[in-house]
Amino acid sequence: MLMLVACIYILPISWGVLTSLKTHSQIAGPSPVLFFAPTLQNYVDLFEKYDFVLWLMNSAVVATTTTLIDIGLGVVTAYVIARFNFRGKQNFAFWILSFRFMPAVAVVFPLFVLFGYLKLLDTLVGLIVAYVPFTLPFSIWLLNGFIEEIPGELDEAALVDGCSRLGMLRRIILPILKGGILVTAIFTFFLCWNEFLIALIITRQTTRTMAVGYTMFVTAQQIFWGDMFAAVTITLIPVIVFMWVLQKHITSGLTLGAVKG
């Protein structure tokens, strides 16, 4: 039974990878081809015909920077939320959470207008500026969950010993939080990496991200499946690597929010 489930998940992905090794006529022929002589032409095309490397770089830069900013701001904010009780805390928490409810569509148009005005269109900085407000609440929420796991007595002990708040944060909380930070970082990274709508609207040729790049394979006449899946396969590699290495952490991070509530 479990095998069936695994198959359902492996088959489509492997089909995609196989497709990247076919010629166009093999892909788009009268019926799907299972046995064929593989060719790497699609991969070559990727680098010659398309700005593949550019897209990758753009996505990587934006995702990494956003993640770093998120973690930096997030840890501090999450700590404050977790430890201190201030008036309106419940509302504030809900407000932060409510960003997740925001459909990108609602924000995209004003963002476009605003950025046009600020000359931030088609710039990596613009993308990052757009992504941080979107991903920060989520990071804060995750980090908050992780910080709550750390007993407050630890803080107090350190304070009693004469440590400053900031020093305590750095020396005690941070090391314990490492796993949580890692999980949050991965999530934020992938959130940005896979983001589509905002990138679609805000980027032009120079700053196009990977996600929008995929749409470049779709033209009015036909879809260049082979090339597209070569790109997909390449971007699949880091995903699989991540998964394999960090499986345990990810599972705990994913479910942390749900189970704790």
Added chain:
Amino acid sequence: MAYSLYLTMFDYSLGLEPQFVGLANYIAFSTDPAFWYAANVTFIYSFAGVTIQLIAGLGIALLLSRQMKGASIVKTIIVCPLMMAPVTIGYLWRLLVMPQYGALAYTLDIIGFKDPHLLVPPFVLWVIILAESWQWTPFVALCLLAGILSLPSDMIEAAEVDGVSRAQKLRYIVLPSLRNVITIVFLIRLIDLLKGFDTIYTISTGGPGLATSTISFIAYIMWVFLLKFGNATTYAWLLVIIVNIVVIVFSRVFFGRRR
């Protein structure tokens, strides 16, 4: 309350000059057939999606909770789609479903559904739901699995000692204890589906005509193609309001005072 706080934070989006007209837009939407059609699509898409994902997710979670060998390998495999871009998965499924050379279409053809054209209504929407569910069911499954694994084992053991059947155990012990997790997952997925955009764009771009356009999507279409900015933003905001209402209602109902 919290919602008005939230609204003011985004005041730049309503700072368009048609703000005055904007109010009239809010009234006008109720007579726009496109909106109601899209609302219908959104409704089907969201609820079908969540239902499928919850049921399938629960099934997978139960399977995984038995701790059979190979369970962790399967876990690793199924978590992959979550990290992939929805765009990627959208195109993947579109490839699988293409009339002549799509693997899925071909398989159906062999089985007996001759020459399926899955990219037209009424199938298109279900293809999209399928793709979305394929990507996110593992998420649901993992959350539910975590919930199942955290169930106090003494309760289960007591039931087993009493000679309870598997089905009864499921219904009376597992499910009620999972209620909180299920609700949260339900909410998260519902909201994600209500906002959904990427998958629709890549598989059918709103469907032949408007067949698979959700509210989110027609807001996009209005904006980019019809250039009806006022309308587009209105619809988008309506969606926001709907989502918020849904969340607040559900939260109150299921959680009582918390959150």
